[in-house]
Amino acid sequence: MPAMNSNDPSRSTGDTLDTAIVGAGVGGLYAAWRLLGCGQPPGGIAVFEASARVGGRLFSVTMPGTTGLAAEFGGMRFLSSHTLITSLAAKFGLKIREFTTGNSESIFYSRGKQWRAGDIAKKQPLPYSLRPDELYLDPFELIVKAVQRVMPSMKHLSPDDWVKMKESLTLDGFPLIDWGFRNLLGRFLSDEALQFIEMGIGYSAVVSNWNAADALSLVVEYTNSATEKTLVDGMQALPNALAAAIVREGSTLYHQHRLVSLRGPAQTGDGLHELVFATPEGPRAVRARRVVLALPRRAIELIGDCAALKEPRVAALLATVTPRPLGKVFVAHEQPWWRPLGLTSGRATTDLPIRQIYYFGTEPDRPAGATGHLTMGYFDHPQLDYWAGLRRLEQPAASGFTVLDPDGPVATEVRRQIGVVHGLDQPMPAPLSVGFMNWEEDPYGGAWHTWNQGVKSWELMKTIAAPVPGMALHIVGEAWSTNQGWVEGALETAEAVVGTLTRIPAN
Ligand SMILES: Cc1cc2nc3c(=O)[nH]c(=O)nc-3n(C[C@H](O)[C@H](O)[C@H](O)COP(=O)(O)OP(=O)(O)OC[C@H]3O[C@@H](n4cnc5c(N)ncnc54)[C@H](O)[C@@H]3O)c2cc1C
Incomplete structure (x- = not known):
């Protein structure tokens, strides 16, 4: 599901902006879209994204050998209580369906023993x-x-x-x-x-x-x-829709623009911020009245030249959350190997390094016209190291999203562990394709964040939204929110900052 490329310099309104938004994850794109909705002139707003796609930690991939099935390498579900994402999906006509994590048939495999979730209530002995x-x-x-x-x-x-x-x-x-x-x-x-x-x-x-x-x-x-829900066309459909709307309304979205330097009005002396981006064509400087950083903690810390963010008080504020790594591996198959076990959707959970195994493509509301099936392995620390090591064996220099050999060390071990967890008599058939993503790598540093022990998140959130007194610099995103680990957290913080900037009641 390719991200759009709207990096059309002819749409640029010059290099002095009212608002420069850095990061085209769902938080940054939502902030831009809401500012436009509040009547901010489109020509004054631009979004700058380091990578060649939008969506950041929402990353829906169509795996070779499948059609119409989103392999969600990033976020994959939301809760029925998440009102912002639910209403946005309705606004953009994105279809919602149920997401299943578990039911009474879900398998557990731990300490060498397998059982089903329903066995717990049936008082079966556990290890x-x-x-x-x-x-x-x-x-x-x-x-x-x-x-x-x-x-x-x-x-x-x-x-x-x-x-x-x-x-x-x-x-x-x-x-x-x-x-x-x-x-x-x-x-x-x-x-x-x-x-x-x-x-x-x-x-x-x-x-x-x-x-x-x-x-x-x-x-x-x-x-x-x-209850858990997902988007029929993949979670990345939401940032894609936001990006399309922003461009349609006349703002500019620049891909392959990585912020490397940010100087505030105190340094520029002209009341404006100066942002310098690394681009394939070389450095590009942009001036803006205000800046919204829609980035996770690690990405902010990677901005090499920014005195305001390196100042110890601000650095300590940013360090009130801890990035939490996650990794995913998807394997695509023609046949759903799990059906003979009575499984249609959801996951197995284990103490083996693969930790969680999800099945996609046999859900009762499988997207119409979809072909193929997907199994997803899902792990955090310390088991992420195990899989990162196997990928290094296969592709020593790889980072970010990686397509792997269906007969290579990662795929072979995934198939072996799935066989053990499910008690398969036959080895799993060779997959059609294999993909791997480790979110611990730069620029993310983790898949989600947690507030540290001893901090008052409800107070810090307000301070971090505008961390440098006297500087029109704002931070939005999942990392410093009350819904960490969720898209909803990114949307909530963007909504709060937009409310402050436009002096409007919260949406
Ligand atoms: C494996 C995984 C599972 C998850 N599961 C769920 C789930 O099931 N449900 C759910 O709701 N949420 C889930 N999440 C969390 C959800 O994906 C995030 O909360 C949300 O996408 C974060 O959006 P954001 O805009 O705050 O940040 P990001 O998505 O991280 O966006 C930041 C953007 O900034 C860009 N960037 C970085 N550095 C620079 C720079 N210097 N200059 C310019 N651009 C830069 C990045 O490329 C990226 O596009 C999951 C995340 C992961 C990784």
């Missing part, structure tokens, strides 16, 4: 020595059990109630924000339960020691029965 009060609960129910010790009323809280509550909750006399989430779980659950949760949730970072108050927000959201 974990759980306490009597922890038995027969699935990994998420165990998390809820611990969280309810801090917040007995959590099942009745709306996300808005929860935002107010997280400022005041304490545990053992310490504010909740000072707790690490892993420590909080360990306060109420056994070591074995923690290991079961980490395996069964599928993401080690989710149960690591990030800010417990912000981690609990995620738990509250899922407890409120939010």
Whole structure:
């Protein structure tokens, strides 16, 4: 699903802008689109993107050997409670369908034993020595059990109630924000339960020691029965639609423009910012009255020359979140090897390095006209290293999105581990194609971010949105949001900054 190339210099309005937006991920594109919607002159707004495509961490690929199926190397779903993305999809006519993560047939494979999710409630023995009060609960129910010790009323809280509550909750006399989430779980659950949760949730970072108050927000959201959705044409259809709308309305989107230097009005002396971009044709300088950086933490830290962002107070602000790496591998097949096992959609979860295995192409609402099938391996630290090492073996210099050999070391090991997890008698058939992406690499530094222990996210978010007093410099994106790890977080921060810039009520 190619990104559009709208890098048409003839549409440039000259090199002095009202607003320069850096980063054409969903956050930057949404900020541009909303500014236009608020009546800002299109000629005064331009978006600059380092890569040759839009979407950033939304990256929907059609794998060779398939048609009409989005291999989502980045974000792949959203929650029914995410109002901004839901209304944007409606606005742009993007069709929504259900997304399945798990059901009672979902497979777990851990400590050399396989079982189905439904076996837990049927009181089948598991390979974990759980306490009597922890038995027969699935990994998420165990998390809820611990969280309810801090917040007995959590099942009745709306996300808005929860935002107010997280400022005041304490545990053992310490504010909740000072707790690490892993420590909080360990306060109420056994070591074995923690290991079961980490395996069964599928993401080690989710149960690591990030800010417990912000981690609990995620738990509250899922407890409120939010259902999972996705876009029929792939999640990247949203940034593609935003980019098309911006260009249609007369603004310019520059690809292959990587910000390398940013000087504020104090340095330029003319009340404007000076941005210098590395482009295939050499450096290009642009002047702008205000700048919106729609970038994750690592990308901001990579801007080599920017005194304001390197200033210790600002650097410390940016460092209040931790990038969390994730990697994905997709293999495409003609036949859905999982159907004979009674599986149609969702995932298996394991303690093997592949961690999560999703099946796509046999869902009841498979996109019309789609051909082929996809299996996705999905892993974070420490297992990401395992797969990065195998890719290095195959392609030592590769980085970013990589097409791999269907008979190479990564594909061979993926097929072996899928066989073990699912108890396949026959080796999996050779895939039609294989793709790999490691989001830890530059310029991302991670797939998502978590607020650090001890920080007040609700206060910092406002400061980070305009981190340098007296400078019309703004930061938007998922990294410093209340919906970290979600598109919704990027949209919310963009909405807040646009509201400030245009003095309009929030959308
Ligand atoms: C593996 C993975 C799984 C995820 N799962 C989900 C999910 O299921 N649901 C969900 O809602 N969200 C998910 N997310 C998170 C979601 O993708 C992000 O929250 C969202 O896309 C972030 O948008 P953004 O605009 O903040 O940043 P980004 O998408 O990171 O955009 C930043 C842009 O800036 C560009 N850039 C970087 N440096 C420069 C520079 N110096 N100059 C110019 N441009 C630059 C980048 O190329 C990029 O296009 C996932 C992310 C990943 C990676």
